[in-house]
Amino acid sequence: MRRTAGAIARLHVAGRAITAAVLATVALLLLPAGASAVITWTWPGQVQPTGQEQTVFDWTTQRCIDNNIPDAPPRAFRDSLGRIQLTSPHWDNYRMVGRTFDSLKMDCNETAASHNNANPAAFDDKEWISSPYTLDGTRIYALSHMEFQGNTFPGQCISGNYLKCFYASINLSISKNRGATYTHATPPNHLVAAAPYQYYKEEGPYGIMSPSNIIKSPLDGYYYALVQSQRFLANREGTCVMRTRNLADPKSWRAWKDGSFSMTWKNPYQVIAMERAEPHVCDVVSFPEIEKMTASLTWNTHLDKFMLIDVAGKYYPDIAANRYGIYMSTSSDLIHWSDKDLVMEAPLSYAHGCTDVVGFPAALDHTSRSRNFETTGKNFYLYYTHMHKMSPTSCAILLDRDLIRVPVQLPG
Numbered sequence: 001m002r003r004t005a006g007a008i009a010r011l012h013v014a015g016r017a018i019t020a021a022v023l024a025t026v027a028l029l030l031l032p033a034g035a036s037a038v039i040t041w042t043w044p045g046q047v048q049p050t051g052q053e054q055t056v057f058d059w060t061t062q063r064c065i066d067n068n069i070p071d072a073p074p075r076a077f078r079d080s081l082g083r084i085q086l087t088s089p090h091w092d093n094y095r096m097v098g099r100t101f102d103s104l105k106m107d108c109n110e111t112a113a114s115h116n117n118a119n120p121a122a123f124d125d126k127e128w129i130s131s132p133y134t135l136d137g138t139r140i141y142a143l144s145h146m147e148f149q150g151n152t153f154p155g156q157c158i159s160g161n162y163l164k165c166f167y168a169s170i171n172l173s174i175s176k177n178r179g180a181t182y183t184h185a186t187p188p189n190h191l192v193a194a195a196p197y198q199y200y201k202e203e204g205p206y207g208i209m210s211p212s213n214i215i216k217s218p219l220d221g222y223y224y225a226l227v228q229s230q231r232f233l234a235n236r237e238g239t240c241v242m243r244t245r246n247l248a249d250p251k252s253w254r255a256w257k258d259g260s261f262s263m264t265w266k267n268p269y270q271v272i273a274m275e276r277a278e279p280h281v282c283d284v285v286s287f288p289e290i291e292k293m294t295a296s297l298t299w300n301t302h303l304d305k306f307m308l309i310d311v312a313g314k315y316y317p318d319i320a321a322n323r324y325g326i327y328m329s330t331s332s333d334l335i336h337w338s339d340k341d342l343v344m345e346a347p348l349s350y351a352h353g354c355t356d357v358v359g360f361p362a363a364l365d366h367t368s369r370s371r372n373f374e375t376t377g378k379n380f381y382l383y384y385t386h387m388h389k390m391s392p393t394s395c396a397i398l399l400d401r402d403l404i405r406v407p408v409q410l411p412g
Contacts, residue, residue, distance in 0.1 A: 041325075041344050041345065041346045041358070042344070042345045042346075043343070043344055043345075044323075044342055044345055045328075045341050045342050045343055046341070046410070046411040047328065047341075047343045047408050047409070047410055047411070048408065048409055049406050049407065049408050049409075050379065050407045050408060050409050051406065051407040052406070053404050053405070053406045054404065054405050054406070055402055055403070055404060056074075056086070056096075056104065056383065056402075056403040056404065056405050057070060057088070057096065057106065057402060057403035058402050059399065059400050059401055059402055060400060062106050063106075064094055064106060064108035064110075065092060066399055067090055067091075067092045067399070068090065068092060068094050068106075069090050069385075069399055069401045070088035070090075070360060070385045070401055070402070070403040071088070071089065071090040071091075071128065071360070071385070071401070072088060072089050072090075072128050072130050072145065072210075072360055073088070073130075073212075073213070073295040073296050073360045073361060073362040073383070074086055074087065074088040074360075074362050074364065074383045074403060075087050075088075075130070075131060075132055075213050075362070075373075076101075076364055076372075076373045077132055077133070077134050077137070077140065077179075077371055077372045077373065078137060078371045079134070079137040079138070079178040079179060080136060080137030080138045080178060081137070081178065082099070083097050083098065083099060084097070084098055084099070084100065084101060084104065085097050085132075085178075085179050086101075086104055087111075087129060087132060087179075088360070088383075088385070088403055089128045089129050089130065090128065091114040091126040091127060091128060091147075092110060092113065092114070093110060093111045093112040093113070093127075093128065093129045093182070094106060094107060094108065094109075094110060094111060095107050095111055095179060101364075101366045101381075109180065111129060111175070111179060111180065111181055111182055112127065112129050112144075112173060112181065112182040112183075114126045114127050115127075116152075117187065118153040118156065120148045120150070120156075120167055120198070120199035121188065121198070121199075121269040122187035122188055123146055123148070123169045123171060123187055123188045123190070123191050123194065124146070124171075124187040124188070124190075125146065125147060125148045125149055125152075126146065126147045126148075126149055127144045127145070127146045127147075127171060127173070128144055128145040128146075129142045129144050129173060129182055130142070130143055130144055130145045130210070130211050131143035131144075131211045131212065131213050131214050131225060132175075132179065132372075133213075133214040133223070133247060133372050134179075134371060134372065135247075135371075137178065137371060138176070138177070138178050139174065139175065139176055140174065140175040140178070140179050140182070141172065141173075141174055141214075141247040141248060142172070142173045142174070142175070142182060143170055143171070143172065143192060143211040143214065143225060144170070144171045144172070144173050144184075145168065145170065145209055145210055145211060146168060146169045146170070146171050147166060147167070147168050147209075148166075148167040148168070148169075148199060149162060149165065149166065150165030150166070150167065150199065150201060150204075151164075151165045156199075156201060157201055157202070158201060158202060159202055161202075163204055163205050164201075164202045164203070164204050164205075165201060165202065165204055166204035166205035166206070166207075167199045167204055167205075167206065167207050168205070168206070168207030168208060168209035168210075168230070169191060169192075169193065169194040169195075169207055169208055169209070170191075170192045170193040170194070170208055170209070170211050170227055171184060171190045171191055171192055171250070172184060172185075172190050172191075172192050172250040173190065174248070185250070188267060188269070189250070190250055191250060191265075191267055192250045192251075192253055192265065193208045193227055193242065193253060193255070193265045194207065194208055194265060194266070194267060194268060195207050195208055195229075195230075195232060195235050195268070195281075196234075196235075196266040196268050196277035196278075196280040196281060197232060197233060197235070197268050197277060198268045198269060203232065205230055206230040206231070206232035206235065207230055207232075208227050208228070208229055208230075208240070208265075208282075209227065209228050209230065210227065210228040210292075210294050210295075211225050211226070211227050211294065212225050212226040212227070212294045212295065212296065212297040212308075213225070213296065213297055213298075213362075213372070213374065214247070214372070214374070215297055215298065215299060215306075215372075215374040216374065217243075217299070217334075218299055219333075221245075222243040222244065222245060222261075223243060223244050223245065223247055224241065224242070224243045224297070224334060225241075225242055225243075225253075225297070226239050226240070226241055226242075226293075226294040226297055226308070226334075227239070227240050227242060227282075227294060228240075228292045228294050229281075229282060229284055229292075233277070234277055234278045234281045235281050236281070236283075236284045236287075237284065237287075237292065238284025238285070238287040238291065238292055239284055239285055239286070239287075239290055239291070239292055239293060239294055240255055240256065240282035240283065240284055240285070241255065241256040241261075241282075241285055241334050241335065242254060242255040242256070242261070242265075242282070243261050251264075251265075253265065255282035255283075256282060256283050256285065256335060257279075257281075257282055257283045258283065263279070263280065263281075263282055263283075264280065265280060266280035285334070285335050285336070285337065286329075286331075286335070286336060286337035288339075289329060289337045289338060289339045289340060290308060290310075290312075290329050290337045290340055291312060291340075292310075293308055293309075293310035293312055293327065293329065293340065294308075294310060295308075295309060295310035295311070295360060295361055295362060296308065296309040296310065296361060296362035296363050298363050298365070298373075298374055298375055298376040299374060299375050299376075300330070300375070300376045300377070300410070301375055301376070301377050302376075302377050302378040302410055302412070303330055303410065305330040305331060305332055306330065306331045306332070306333075306334055307328065307329075307330050307363065307376060308328065308329045308330070308331070308337065309326060309327070309328050309343070309361050309362065309363050309382070310326070310327060310361060311324070311325065311326055311327070311348050311358070311359055311360075311361060312324070312325075312326075312327040312340055313348070313351060314327070314340065314342065322351065323342055323345055324345070324346070324347065324348045324351040325342055325343070325344050325345040325346045325348070325358070326342075326343045326344040326346065326358065326361045326382065326384060327340040327341060327342055327343060328340060328341050328343050329341070343382070343408075344358075344382065344384075346358045349387065349397060352395075354389060354395045355389060356386060356387060356388055356389050357386075357387045357389075357397065358384045358385065358386055358387070359384065359385045359387060360384060360385045361382060361383065361384040362382075362383045362384075363376050363380050363381070363382060363383075364376075364380060364381050364383055364405070365377055365379070365380040365381070366380075366381060378409060378410050378412070379407065379408070379409050379410075380407075380408060381405040381406065381407055381408070382405065382406050382407075382408045383403065383404065383405045384403075384404055384405075385401050385402070385403055385404070386401065386402045386403075386404050387400075387401045388400040388401065388402075
């Protein structure tokens with residue numbers, strides 16, 4: 001969902017923890033610009049790798065433009081021609097296409113360009129095609145993560161600070177040609193979810209952002225997605241849940257609030273006299289357990305539960321320190337989540353010693369029968385972005401970011 005080291009840093013906060021077990025290590029040879037180093041990720045929990053890491057996208061050799069980076073969790077679907085499409089977008093959006101996951105090639109025809117609209121009321125600045133979902137493989141509905149970056153527009157950001165002038169929303173884009181191009185309704189009619197507050201200079205970061213992939217629940221047939229809520233006035237920090245029965249209608253999504261999916265999202269620029277903001281603030285779910293995790297949501301057929309994966313941190317009393325990396329949580333209803341367990345321990349953009357870092361994880365089961373790969377089984381692939389640093393002594397995250405996957409297995 002996202003952008004610079006600082007941008008990612010604001011999205012996650014270390015929480016409390018339960019210790020995990022058995023250590024296993026998998027070494028990955030890294031070749032950052034001008035240097036070489038061996039970084040070791042560790043697997044301290046019950047989820048264990050069953051093979052070596054594989055490079056899905058190498059920025060050095062496969063990029064279409066320099067800005068073609070895996071800057072959000074990867075999503076996959078099968079189109080009506082029987083091809084697999086894999087997206088891992090930035091605000092310049094591209095896709096990989098192939099008959100199998102092992103034959104994916106980068107398509108250098110841009111699927112969606114950001115409009116860089118200087119009007120925050122349009123919700124139309126930088127957009128990531130984050131969460132595609134298709135019923136027939138031809139028409140694809142996609143939730144997009146939108147950032148209004150006030151620091152890039154004259155008069156919209158006094159300090160020039162990216163984070164202080166950061167304002168986010170969730171929009172709807174649609175492809176009618178198998179994902180070749182995406183368009184959206186005339187702004188702001190494409191708006192799905194936003195904080196009920198207008199853009200205020202120097203008050204960021206805030207908004208509703210970073211949608212999970214969309215999944216159709218096997219329990220009730222609704223389409224669900226998780227979104228991150230950033231703290232601002234009545235808005236609380238954490239993960240919100242929303243659902244719809246109509247993917248084509250951006251106004252049809254309802255969020256969890258006061259014990260039901262009854263909350264409508266408010267466009268803060270459509271002012272109604274005496275209307276309060278609080279009724280349009282979603283309830284965050286299981287904050288002590290999952291904090292702001294939203295990256296990857298699937299129905300796991302082995303566990304018979306929803307499974308959530310994202311980067312996070314937890315405090316471990318036995319070592320009196322935080323441990324960071326990729327975590328997993330499960331739920332039977334999307335509202336109540338188990339305390340997150342550490343899957344892969346690794347440096348993150350906001351918790352590292354000037355080393356390479358990881359981000360934007362996702363669980364993808366290559367054998368899923370779902371057209372949108374919304375189910376996982378006992379065995380699946382853990383995908384993540386590997387972000388290279390300039391040198392062992394530099395803390396700058398480069399554009400050099402590779403998409404990696406590793407086969408893993410759940411216990412039991």
